[in-house]
Amino acid sequence: MKKYSIYPIEDMGIFEQYRKARDVFWTPNSIDYSRDDYDSLDEPEKEMVKKILFFFANADTLVADNILDNFMKLDLPSEANLFLAYQIMNENIHAETYGDAIESYISSLELKEEAYHAIEGSDIVANKLKWMEKWVNSNDSVNSLLAFILVESIFFSSTFATIFWMKKLEYPLQGFFKGNKEILRDEVSHYEFSTYCWNKYYKNALDKNYIIEAVIEAVNIECNYIDYIVTSTVKSIDPLRLKKYVKHVANIVLSRMGYEHIFPNEETDHNLRFMDELGIQSTVNFFEITSDNYTKVSGNISFDNF
Ligand SMILES: [Fe+2]
Numbered sequence: 001m002k003k004y005s006i007y008p009i010e011d012m013g014i015f016e017q018y019r020k021a022r023d024v025f026w027t028p029n030s031i032d033y034s035r036d037d038y039d040s041l042d043e044p045e046k047e048m049v050k051k052i053l054f055f056f057a058n059a060d061t062l063v064a065d066n067i068l069d070n071f072m073k074l075d076l077p078s079e080a081n082l083f084l085a086y087q088i089m090n091e092n093i094h095a096e097t098y099g100d101a102i103e104s105y106i107s108s109l110e111l112k113e114e115a116y117h118a119i120e121g122s123d124i125v126a127n128k129l130k131w132m133e134k135w136v137n138s139n140d141s142v143n144s145l146l147a148f149i150l151v152e153s154i155f156f157s158s159t160f161a162t163i164f165w166m167k168k169l170e171y172p173l174q175g176f177f178k179g180n181k182e183i184l185r186d187e188v189s190h191y192e193f194s195t196y197c198w199n200k201y202y203k204n205a206l207d208k209n210y211i212i213e214a215v216i217e218a219v220n221i222e223c224n225y226i227d228y229i230v231t232s233t234v235k236s237i238d239p240l241r242l243k244k245y246v247k248h249v250a251n252i253v254l255s256r257m258g259y260e261h262i263f264p265n266e267e268t269d270h271n272l273r274f275m276d277e278l279g280i281q282s283t284v285n286f287f288e289i290t291s292d293n294y295t296k297v298s299g300n301i302s303f304d305n306f
């Protein structure tokens with residue numbers, strides 16, 4: 001039994017995921033917001049981006065707290081700690097990147113205060129963050145792992161889809177898009193890691209109906225969030241398609257965990273083509289990728305082209 005060394009490796013699958021994630025390390029210094037023209041956006045779109053930033057400026061550090069408070073206590077091979085320690089740094093980098101966007105786009109001190117204390121509000125963003133915080137404070141590692149899977153997939157799905165929909169429409173936010181592309185790639189690796197650990201070490205730890213209820217709850221929160229950020233005054237993005245996309249992602253997550261789809265085909269949408277153009281893979285939705293597919297692209301892909 002090793003005490004301090006990295007070798008010998010107990011779970012090569014986890015170790016490989018750690019190495020893949022680590023090999024694409026980046027920092028907020030590579031994101032330049034100076035040419036983004038947030039002020040030129042119409043008021044509804046500005047408001048939408050602001051709400052997205054309010055959520056993300058807090059969500060990533062919440063995930064990092066959850067890792068510290070709960071996941072480090074899970075009974076996983078020691079390689080998991082390598083991944084999780086790296087992920088904590090990843091999440092802090094994400095939070096800093098969103099914080100930089102807020103500092104660059106928003107001048108009002110009052111609004112910035114609101115952004116950095118978004119969880120203390122009473123709107124839908126606060127509700128979503130509070131749902132996440134509830135799991136962090138639950139001190140139940142297995143429940144936390146389940147919530148973590150749902151956050152890294154369902155809770156991020158509509159936000160990333162909205163951001164890359166805006167990119168497709170050529171909104172003048174190139175720095176923002178570049179940062180989110182880096183972040184999305186990291187989030188996919190976190191999702192891959194968490195579902196891998198779930199399937200290998202905790203597959204039967206919770207009742208199937210309990211898991212399905214948690215998925216439905218997460219989907220409902222996400223759909224409310226879509227209504228809140230993509231209001232009827234936002235003309236360029238269709239909230240109905242986003243909701244269908246969220247249900248598609250929920251189906252994918254369930255099948256990844258070994259369960260059948262719960263949302264019928266007509267209620268889902270996997271044809272948000274701009275999501276394919278992220279380069280993580282070409283024909284399937286990014287949450288559908290397997291570890292093998294991710295291996296193929298993660299070392300080679302150039303994100304500079306986007
Ligand atoms: Fe993150």
Ligand SMILES: [Fe+2]
Pocket residue numbers: 063091152186187190
């Ligand atoms: Fe993450």
